Amino acid sequence: KRLSSAALRALFLEFFRENGHQVVASSSLVPGNDPTLLFTNAGMVQFKDVFLGKDKRSYNRAASSQRCVRAGGKHNDLENVGYTARHHTFFEMLGNFSFGDYFKKDAIRLAWDLVTGSRWLGIDPQKLMVTVYHTDDEAFDIWHKQVGLPADRIVRIGDKPGGGSDNFWQMGETGPCGPCTEIFYDHGAHIPGGPPGSPDADGDRWIEIWNLVFMQFDRSADGVLTPLPKPSVDTGMGLERTAAVMQGVHSNYEIDLFVNLIKAAAKVTNTADLSSNSLKVIADHIRACSFLIGDGVLPSNEGRGYVLRRIIRRAIRHGYQLGQTQPFFYSLVAALEAEMGEAFPELKAQRAHIERVLRQEEERFAETLTQGMSLLEGAIGDLKGKVIPGETVFRLYDTYGFPVDLTADIARERGLSIDEPGFESAMEAQRERARAASKFGVDLRSNVSIEGKTSFSGYEGLQDSATIVALLRG
């Protein structure tokens, strides 16, 4: 069976509507009432208070297709983009929810019917494996005895050495959480990677498509788990990953939606090679940036705005990598609207605004990008080992507006790394200088010139200027 991304989204929601669920629209990427969360990172976020018993809805079963961003906080996939077949910064999470209504048995049954039922996705059960939390005998038995899955297709997953488990889901450091069971699809022996639970499970052969969380606890800041008023269910199925299965392709970047975005990116950057990694990154990032701006985030130097700025600058740098020195990124909003505007009318409504914001950020970064890149190329040329010095990383950051992760991304492409502790101490030294300078009511940063030489004219006449100069020079 073949399904477009749009048809898959519709089918998922229809299945749960038929099974008594209220279909609820996606909420904003900026969580409305939750300072503990940077961005909406899962479908359950808009229902957090319902799980906690602090909020009530007129329904106790819901389904949604939620826009999510994972580029910071507990769930951060920014570094995975361009390196795995399955991770995006922005993606859609299809989900069904039970607020104290059904629990494990029905959640598993519904999921299995949707995934394998011939009226629905009709995926061959031979290609599926599931995991359960190691102590969850109840879930194991449901899969084995009621669904009839052979025991060797059900893997028990324990806790990681450093704490936490892939089968104990939590929204963030605090909030609703619980054990989970996950469904994996085998893309075939020609792809590197082992089955879930094996040492090389991190490959892209067995791909996790759906996570069913048995919401049972509220985690407090000190790590204590308090049982929720009622056991509930929260599930998340990756739209793009499942579309890949339904379209017979391995990578998310080969699904209908991405193929079109990648073509559009190739066109505006004059790139002939459609398999270029930079095109994938750009196609991923235009989604994240457009939806973030659409939800009211603006590029800035802190918080959500800085995450947005970092993603935009990464995309621009990948464009530069493809030879692009003029603004191009903003012009992809049109292609995005063509792909996703129907499902997300807010994208249509905001298009002009999104283009304007992106274009402004591109113009702003264009000049320092070129200068910074030549500084970096020089530094890499002079490099003795494989680590870019912290001083260089700091200069790129401070003078040329290169977010640290952007420099790390370039380093990684070339088999290099960055000296993070070195960067941190350069940063700390900068803070020291700023603190010292601010005692005298002057803004140090505006006195640091592009060349890294400092001009001290602003301090003339100050009693203690010699001390400041010493501090500035470190």
Ligand code: ATP
């Ligand atoms: P992975 O282990 O592959 O990183 P995850 O366990 O972190 O995924 P969950 O938190 O369980 O993911 O989210 C539920 C579902 O959302 C996943 O099963 C997957 O289908 C999808 N998903 C998660 N992260 C991403 C992402 N970065 N890009 C696309 N889909 C994702």
Ligand code: MG
């Ligand atoms: Mg993950």
Ligand code: MG
């Ligand atoms: Mg996982």
Ligand code: MG
């Ligand atoms: Mg998971």
